[in-house]
Amino acid sequence: MRQIVLLKDIPDLTEIKLDSRTRAPIVEGVKRRISEVDKRALEAAIRLKEKVGGEVVALSMGDDKTKTALLEALAMGADAVYIVDEPGLRGVDTNATSRVLEAAIGHMGDYDLIVAGEMTLDSLSSQIGPRLAQLLGIPQVTYVKELDVADGKVRAVRDLEDVDEVVEAPLPAVVCVVREIHEPRIPNLMSIMRAKKKPQTVWAAEDIGLDAAEVKALSYVQVTSVTAPKVERKQVKIEAETVEEAAAKLVEALTREGVI
Amino acid sequence: MSFLVFSEDRELAYQLLGKARELADEAGDVVAALAAGPEPMEYLRQGADKVYTVDGLAGFSVEPYAAAVVEAVKAADPSTVFMGATKRGKELAPRVASALGVGCMNECSGVELEDGELVVERLTYGGSTVARERSTSTPTVMSFPPRCFEKLEPTERSGETVELEVDLPEPRVKVVERREKPKSSADLESASIIVSAGRGFKAEEDLRLLEEVAETLGAQMGCSRPISADLGWMDQWVGISGKKVKPSLYVACGVSGTIQHVAGIRDSQIIVSINNDENAGIHGLSDYSIVGDIYEVLPALAKALRERA
Numbered sequence: 001m002r003q004i005v006l007l008k009d010i011p012d013l014t015e016i017k018l019d020s021r022t023r024a025p026i027v028e029g030v031k032r033r034i035s036e037v038d039k040r041a042l043e044a045a046i047r048l049k050e051k052v053g054g055e056v057v058a059l060s061m062g063d064d065k066t067k068t069a070l071l072e073a074l075a076m077g078a079d080a081v082y083i084v085d086e087p088g089l090r091g092v093d094t095n096a097t098s099r100v101l102e103a104a105i106g107h108m109g110d111y112d113l114i115v116a117g118e119m120t121l122d123s124l125s126s127q128i129g130p131r132l133a134q135l136l137g138i139p140q141v142t143y144v145k146e147l148d149v150a151d152g153k154v155r156a157v158r159d160l161e162d163v164d165e166v167v168e169a170p171l172p173a174v175v176c177v178v179r180e181i182h183e184p185r186i187p188n189l190m191s192i193m194r195a196k197k198k199p200q201t202v203w204a205a206e207d208i209g210l211d212a213a214e215v216k217a218l219s220y221v222q223v224t225s226v227t228a229p230k231v232e233r234k235q236v237k238i239e240a241e242t243v244e245e246a247a248a249k250l251v252e253a254l255t256r257e258g259v260i
Numbered sequence: 261m262s263f264l265v266f267s268e269d270r271e272l273a274y275q276l277l278g279k280a281r282e283l284a285d286e287a288g289d290v291v292a293a294l295a296a297g298p299e300p301m302e303y304l305r306q307g308a309d310k311v312y313t314v315d316g317l318a319g320f321s322v323e324p325y326a327a328a329v330v331e332a333v334k335a336a337d338p339s340t341v342f343m344g345a346t347k348r349g350k351e352l353a354p355r356v357a358s359a360l361g362v363g364c365m366n367e368c369s370g371v372e373l374e375d376g377e378l379v380v381e382r383l384t385y386g387g388s389t390v391a392r393e394r395s396t397s398t399p400t401v402m403s404f405p406p407r408c409f410e411k412l413e414p415t416e417r418s419g420e421t422v423e424l425e426v427d428l429p430e431p432r433v434k435v436v437e438r439r440e441k442p443k444s445s446a447d448l449e450s451a452s453i454i455v456s457a458g459r460g461f462k463a464e465e466d467l468r469l470l471e472e473v474a475e476t477l478g479a480q481m482g483c484s485r486p487i488s489a490d491l492g493w494m495d496q497w498v499g500i501s502g503k504k505v506k507p508s509l510y511v512a513c514g515v516s517g518t519i520q521h522v523a524g525i526r527d528s529q530i531i532v533s534i535n536n537d538e539n540a541g542i543h544g545l546s547d548y549s550i551v552g553d554i555y556e557v558l559p560a561l562a563k564a565l566r567e568r569a
Contacts, residue, residue, distance in 0.1 A: 162440070
């Protein structure tokens, strides 16, 4: 079985600081890591490979830093990495990105499963998996918290609001996993050393038969600003000698606020 | 500026109709809806000028639903498609957008008219920032979760219903079993008071301390992600990947205040934090904070609340 895992390297969210004047996040120079849910998608794919055999290859759209960030995927157990690095397509929207990934997948040979995270944590858009399924004309199985493949079918448990749905779908299919599926493994030193010898292929748009300008014209959504909302909380610290006194003061304050 | 509204969740569809009606009225334009289920006329009472129906749309499955929405978009020719950002809606919206080859902004928290264009707000960077976004495609798909907008007071309005002929594809994803989830947390999103547990609780049975406070306040109980996802003490958590809540009072007990958790409680009117770590991030994000041990403060709080009543 051959699995393609979609990965995105994003700025480490715990390292992002705010510009004190504009309240915009400063992402320049912040170390990039594979988005957390994507890493769990990779873990799920590697576990399936360990069970049924085959190959796990990772696909990403990124830039010159992506190669370094994706070494972690190779260390975890991916067999190869493909990166589309096209300066003419930086910051394009999900419509254009999904067209690029569709074209890249067309150059990656046969596949049985495309595995992705429910969302990447930078954009939180939850779009790429369903968009690719539509473009490739294959089923999508989203919010997957348990994943298995047998008899040419995906069998999964989907985590919806009101119900856990156990579903089956024919291969090939797109699977989007939720965070709960698995903790990602931490590669050991041997795996990290071996990762550097595994193949990483970098493509420009023309290598996968695309004209960057044409694809860019399909990017419709523009982000006009990103800011951290100001926290306008009262930040009253309740000081008291005893917990009873603290509790009484809190009840008094909440009564005054009219919320109890 | 014309709209097509669809959500498989009827209440959410009505809320979206309320907002679409308001925006369309400013520009003197029309609002259409695609009906999910029976009684399509109700969409007219809720603000639609026209309602489309598709025969054979049964229990939700993304492929036939996408086909139906795409046909409704072709029939209504709207500039904007409003969809519900339930989990099902969030997987449907981008599939529809790709079938149409257009832009999509998923799970927006609001929308406004700015110089004749719709601008949405969405959380980004793990929920720590708000992005303002707009799209140049026609149509553009936007999705919104429940309770972003209020539905209208239903009124008798004139309007038409149109039945669409859609060749619905057979769903390839087959549901072989449905396991209903316990209902206990279903009311979290609409609760007016929530008390919630974080990692400060050392054992599952200690949650009774929180229960006592919840009972005196008539509050719902919530928790942070680890309490639910890792320990399984409660079924659903509050946060960006869990429930987003907007109570009048949120009491965070033994919660550290990760970005993901705080993004889920941002719209609370008053936030209280109780945590023995004076450096816990949650304190700086609260209206009132007590630096103290939840094992001592919660019983005292329950007692003070009982004495008040």
